[in-house]
Each structure stands twice: as C-alpha cells, then as structure tokens.
C-alpha cells in the first residue's frame with residue numbers, strides 16, 4: 001500500500017550526499033553487493049554511521065550515548081555479518097542491531113533515560129540550526145527552524161516506544177510490518193503507538209506557528 | 210472526487226493513511242480533497258524538515274572510524290573467559306559424571322558420601338560460574354546464559370534480529 005504523501009519523503013542530507021542507503025532486495029547480484037558492503041567496515045561506516053547515529057541520538061536523547069551505540073552497532077554488524085541473510089536491506093538490519101544495542105544499554109543500567117539527560121541532551125535549537133539551506137528558502141528559514149524545533153520538542157514528550165516507533169516510521173521510513181518485525185511488537189501495537197505519536201505531533205506542532 | 214463537507218477523513222483515518230495503513234477509500238478521498246491533503250502535507254513537511262535538520266546534525270558530527278583490530282583484543286578477553294569457563298564447566302560436568310559413574314560401578318554403593326561430594330562440587334561449580342558470570346562483559350553471552358546451566362541464570366540474550 002502506498003504511503004501518502006510520505007512515500008517520496010527524503011531522508012534529507014542522508015540522501016543528498018554519498019551516504020544514501022540503497023534499498024536492497026534479496027536478489028543474487030544485490031545480495032553479493034550487500035555481502036561485500038558488509039565485509040568492508042569503512043564502507044559500513046561511510047554508508048550508515050550518520051543514519052544510525054541520528055536514530056540513536058533522537059531515540060535516546062543522548063548524543064554521547066548515541067556515539068557509543070553507533071560504534072557498537074557497526075562493530076556487531078561487522079562481526080556478525082555472516083548472519084545477514086539478505087531478507088531485508090542492510091540499513092534495516094543495522095537498525096535492528098541498533099535497537100538491540102539500545103536495549104542492552106537499558107538492561108545494563110548504563111543507559112541514561114531520556115528525561116534525565118535533557119539538560120545535556122540534543123539541543124532542539126541547535127539541531128534546528130542544521131537545517132540545510134537548500135531545504136527551505138531563506139525567508140522561510142526561521143519559520144522552518146521553529147517547526148523542526150517544535151517537532152523535536154513534541155518527540156521529547158512521547159513515551160520511549162512511541163518515539164522509537166515514530167522515528168522508525170518517519171525518519172527510517174520502515175513499513176509498519178518492518179517495524180513490527182524489528183521490535184518484535186504486534187502490528188496493532190505498532191499502529192497504536194503511531195496513532196498516539198501522530199496525535200501529539202499533529203496536534204501540537206502547528207500550534208502558534 | 211472532491212471531499213464533501215462533513216465527510217472529511219477522521220483524524221484516525223488520516224493517521225492510518227500517513228502510516229501506510231490507509232484504506233483505498235481514504236486514499237481516494239485524500240487524492241481528491243484539498244483540505245485533507247493540506248493536513249497530510251503539513252505533517253509531511255514538518256517531518257521532511259525534521260529529517261533534513263537531524264540528518265545534517267548527525268553528518269556534522271563527522272565520520273568516526275570503527276577500528277575492528279584495536280577493539281578485538283579487548284573484546285576477546287571475555288570470549289577467552291567464556292571459552293575457559295565453558296571448558297571448566299565441561300571438565301566439571303565430565304568429572305561429576307565420571308564420578309557418579311565410578312561410584313555406581315566400581316564402589317557399587319552410591320552412598321550418602323557420593324551424594325555429599327556431588328553437592329559440594331555443585332556448590333563450588335556454581336560459585337565458579339557466578340564468578341565467571343560477573344567477570345565477563347555484560348554484552349557477552351555467558352556460558353551460564355548460553356546453556357542454561359543454573360536455574361538462576363536463565364535469561365537469553367538476542368544478539369541480532371532475524
């Protein structure tokens with residue numbers, strides 16, 4: 001089923017530069033390409049580090065923790081590359097590993113929870129200031145930055161599950177089925193989290209702008 | 210098709226479309242209704258801006274190499290521990306098994322002494338396993354976890370999806 005109007009949604013700079021992530025299917029040639037991609041740790045870093053870091057940073061709210069999650073994810077992927085079966089894209093596979101790494105941090109109590117780190121978490125204003133100049137016209141830039149900041153601030157108010165599912169859907173552009181598989185969560189539960197997140201985001205982002 | 214007043218998509222129906230679970234009817238309505246489409250596009254625009262900014266933010270933090278060779282020796286320590294622990298467990302298991310076997314066949318009594326020895330041995334084994342479990346990194350799967358050797362360490366860790 002088509003996703004309107006987000007099917008054509010760009011993941012921003014990740015697609016603008018050389019770090020675009022190809023959606024690989026489980027074909028012979030593509031699988032071979034994927035395997036060679038996984039064999040080269042530098043290539044893995046080049047292709048996926050920024051995307052994983054973004055997901056980790058915005059799902060945990062801790063940029064420093066995101067760095068170690070990202071490193072850990074890429075290292076685990078490289079070491080476990082033989083386990084990649086090609087039944088999803090490398091990108092999705094890596095996201096799944098990142099989720100497990102984050103969960104491990106949660107379990108081992110080394111994780112600093114979202115609300116506890118807000119003081120030194122991602123600064124909404126700073127993040128909004130990274131909005132690429134080609135993403136919006138100069139005269140609308142301030143307004144656009146305000147919209148980015150507002151969305152980020154709403155994400156902060158969501159539960160961890162709602163935020164993670166929202167990011168997987170709208171930043172990582174996974175389907176509900178893929179999210180269900182990657183989180184080991186029933187499709188209906190994913191849908192419920194998405195509905196709650198959307199209600200919060202769509203209800204508050206436009207306020208006062 | 211144009212959406213008529215009072216027949217716009219409910220918020221829930223619109224959300225379903227946004228998450229890719231919209232019905233054909235909803236999709237058709239959206240295609241023809243400027244008001245509902247404006248709502249959807251406003252959300253898509255916000256998401257697009259957020260993704261562009263957050264991606265640029267992440268890119269700006271630079272590429273950080275993942276050094277496999279330098280990490281390996283550090284990470285190998287727990288694996289080595291796991292290996293020796295597994296070997297120890299195996300040796301103990303074999304030892305206990307052989308012990309039982311010998312008690313059973315050579316002495317032929319299988320008396321209380323044998324049972325006491327085994328229990329002492331098991332207690333010692335458990336201490337060893339616990340020490341090993343503590344010594345290894347929390348990221349690694351301990352042999353205790355891996356093989357469910359004791360009742361108190363049953364939790365399995367899923368290392369990778371799929």
Ligand SMILES: [Zn+2]
Pocket residue numbers: 212213216217218238242243244245246
């Ligand atoms: Zn309508």
